[in-house]
Amino acid sequence: MPERGALTLIFVAALVATVPLFAGDFWVSLTIKILVLGLLALSVDLLLGHAGLLSLCHAAFFAMSAYTVAILQVRYGVPMLIAVPAGLAMGTLLALVFGVSVRTRGVYFILVTIALGFIVWGVTYRWASFTGGDNGITNVPYPAIGDFQITSMTAYFYVVLLVVLGCVLAYRTLVRSPFGLVLRGLKSSESRMRSLGYSPLRHLYVAFVLSGFMASLAGVLYIYFNRFVNPATAHFHISVEAVLMAILGGTGTILGPFLGSVVIMVLRNWVSGFFPYYMTLMGLVFIVTVLFAPNGIIGLVNSWRARRARRAKTTDAVGTEPEAQPRPQP
Amino acid sequence: MTTALTLPLRRLATIAAAALLSVPAFVGQAQAEEDEIRIGILAPLTGPLASPGQEMVWGHEMFWEQKGHTVAGRDVRLVIADTACNPDQAITQARRLVDQEEVHTIIGPLCGHEGPAVAQVGRETGLPILLDPAGADEITKWTRVPSVVRTALSASQIGHPFGDYLYNELGLRSATFIGQDYTFGHEVTLGAIQTFTELGGEVDELIWTPIGTTDYGPVIAGVPSDSEAVAVTIVGADRVRLFDAWFDFGMDHRHDIIGTYWLQEDALPQVDDRAVGLISNSLNYVAGIETPENEAFVEAYAEAHNRIPSWFAESGYTASLWAHDAIEAIDGDIEDREAFLDAVRSVEIDAPRGPLRLDEYDNPIQNVxxxxxxxxxxxxxxxxxxxxxxxxxxxxxxxxxxxPEEFLERGPYER
Structure with missing residues (x-):
């Protein structure tokens, strides 16, 4: 029987699955966007929350796979069954190359990833004859296998939800595996892990590539949702936003990046419709997070639960330990 | 044991309750007045082009205030959405306007690269979209969408006459060109070069400079010393930086600087009297047009906002005027999308910038x-x-x- 954590995730997914029952197309499409960018944030968080590496180049993998799919489908009429694996492969290939950046640490790692990310952005922006430059690539066809085509937003929503749920469950297994523990060990003390006989480079490289693969998957989901891609997708802003989502929701957790995605996407796409100073509000949210919830939304909930559990312990002897203690900030 | 079970259950119940509570918020949005006409406006109200975006919105608002927010006996409501000059946000906002606000038509966006993104929504939903003032050439040339028409301008449309002006009016036989390095800049600059060289002019040097160039010293140092004139296509805050650098380095003693797209009305308050006498733009609108329509427009705008309108403001005003005249021509039945689009294509407009009508590729034929x-x-x-x-x-x-066929065959202007 799967344990409580996995059940919680499935329950949350089931709740999300009810969105199309009571909300219009806009909310369905916004939920897709939240899920896709949440997945991107989760991929960033594999490095940030578990391995302690702050990567600012994940928009590159995201855009690489999106562009690959778009160019193959629009320019060369390649069917989706080939375009999607090709997109994932190109994004992951890029991660294999960019993975060399794990040889650096701390601020140098951040700088190297920023630079690498800008290379991809520059290519999408300047190689106009191939990538469409500023105008990007429009009119990506609906996802289709043979004659079976998904044209409705709601149908695609369920596809995205299933893929994201599968990915999240796999991610959960990964971070709880010995491999995940090694990553967390590296985050706490790299020298100690090395003295225990682990190879930090190899583990971090694999984590980087896996994280790049997840970002590529998010890119594929994104391109069939937007059916349009342009250099803004590869921009530094997207990488930063993914990191902010992870921090806002709570790093080192699974629901956290998605919660962060909810907050940012709703502010930007819904609140902006009736509140012109939504950017100020977003700034306030970040400040409040840093001051009062350094471990993000999930961290806040966890510490609140821990307090309750402690109180329960003093009155009731049967009380259990809280599931997770708030982790120290990277 | 009990606590272990109740804790997650209670948490899940809280989530469920929160989700249920948010239902009215979702539903409430969809409610709209039966008979009103809703026009969605996409404009960047934050980000690098927030100030032209604001002017554009003012233009729309001013027009509808003058008309009492009605057309053909129906009330008109503007629904304004911020695109932040980001195509990704533009596409989401366009979808929100269609799905949630249930607008009848969309006017916008401003930034060139948002144009194709918003046109994509037109393709998906069939909603009539008046693309204004995003200039991306391809929208009315190579990637046309049946429900998308343009009411402002194509980027190269203002470049072409300028090449003619350089050669025939200024008598130049060679010139240096400085262009902002992105699609709009490429299309305007290369459009001017196309007509200039076809007449027999020569390009001394072609210099591309990225948006957000802070120091124009090195850029203008690249101008060949024997070049007689320098034609510039520069946007945003760069316009004033180039202006300052040009005069501070004394370049005005060596070359003539001529604006293909440079000092629009919104930049003029930021430059000093050294600008007097400069050729500033080749555009479909300038505030100094001496027609009764424009003089009335400029006066009303100056009263309301204490400045003269730039082409962004006029573009917003005229796009709303265009929508208004088309809706009137079909007696307010904007729900009939085909009829509305046909009306937009067939009405002739007397705008502040002069007479306007669409060509068969849905781009305005207009004065430059x-x-x-x-x-x-x-x-x-x-x-x-x-x-x-x-x-x-x-x-x-x-x-x-x-x-047109020959032009389309030649393909887009790319650096």
Whole structure:
């Protein structure tokens, strides 16, 4: 029987699955966007929350796979069954190359990833004859296998939800595996892990590539949702936003990046419709997070639960330990 | 054991309750007045082009205030959405306007690269979209969408007459070109070069400079010393930086600087009297056009916002005027999308910028004005710098004088 954590995730997914029952197309499409960018944030968080590496180049993998799919489908009429694996492969290939950046640490790692990310952005922006430059690539066809085509937003929503749920469950297994523990060990003390006989480079490289693969998957989901891609997708802003989502929701957790995605996407796409100073509000949210919830939304909930559990312990002897203690900030 | 079970259950119940509570929020949004006409406006109200975006919105609002927010007996409501000059946000906002606000038509966006993104939504939903003022050439040329028409301009449409102006009016036989390095800049600059070289002119040097260049010293140092004139296509905050660098380095003693797209009305308050006498733009609108329509427009705008309108404001105003006239022509039945689009295509508009109608590729045929900066005494604003037309090219097509088929065959302007 799967344990409580996995059940919680499935329950949350089931709740999300009810969105199309009571909300219009806009909310369905916004939920897709939240899920896709949440997945991107989760991929960033594999490095940030578990391995302690702050990567600012994940928009590159995201855009690489999106562009690959778009160019193959629009320019060369390649069917989706080939375009999607090709997109994932190109994004992951890029991660294999960019993975060399794990040889650096701390601020140098951040700088190297920023630079690498800008290379991809520059290519999408300047190689106009191939990538469409500023105008990007429009009119990506609906996802289709043979004659079976998904044209409705709601149908695609369920596809995205299933893929994201599968990915999240796999991610959960990964971070709880010995491999995940090694990553967390590296985050706490790299020298100690090395003295225990682990190879930090190899583990971090694999984590980087896996994280790049997840970002590529998010890119594929994104391109069939937007059916349009342009250099803004590869921009530094997207990488930063993914990191902010992870921090806002709570790093080192699974629901956290998605919660962060909810907050940012709703502010930007819904609140902006009736509140012109939504950017100020977003700034306030970040400040409040840093001051009062350094471990993000999930961290806040966890510490609140821990307090309750402690109180329960003093009155009731049967009380259990809280599931997770708030982790120290990277 | 009990706590272990109740804790997650209680948490899940809280989530469920929160989700249920948010239902009215979702539903409440969809409610809209039965009979009103809703026009969605996409404009960047934050980010690098927030100030032109604001002018554009003012233009729309001013028009509908003058009309009492009605057309053909129906009330009109503007639904304004912020795109932040980001195509990704533009596409989401366009979808929100369609799905949630249930608008009848969308006008916008401003930034060139948002154009194709918003056109994509037109393709998906069939909603009539008046693309205004995003300039991306391809929208009315190579990647046309049946429900998308353009009411402002194609980028190269203002470049073509300028090449002619350089050669025939200024008598130049060679020139240096400085262009902002992105699609709009490429299309305007290369459009001007196309007509200039076809007439026999030569390009001394072509310099591309990225948006957000802070130091124009190295850029202007690249101008060949024997080059007689320098034609510039520069946008945003770069316009004033180039202006300052140009005069601070004394370049004005060596070359003439001529604006293909440079000092629009919104930049004029930021430059000083050294600008007087400069050729500032080749554009479909300048505030100094002397027609009753424009003088009334400029005066009303100056009263309301204490400045003269730039082409962004006029573009917003005229796009709303265009929608208004089309809706009136079909007696308010904007729900009939085909009829509305047909009306937009067939009405002829008397805008502040002159007479307008669409060509068969859904791009306006309109005047292009080459303008000069002059000092004027304005009744409301006092002594100000103002762009005044010195040469009017009447009824300019996006294909200039070429055959459309031939132009389309040649392909887009790319650096």
């Amino acid at each position: 004005y080459v303008s000069e900066v002059q000092k004027r005494d304005h009744p409301v604003l006092g002594e100000i710098l103002m762009n005044v037309p010195v040469k009017t090219y009447e009824g300019v097509s996006q294909f200039w004088t070429w055959d």
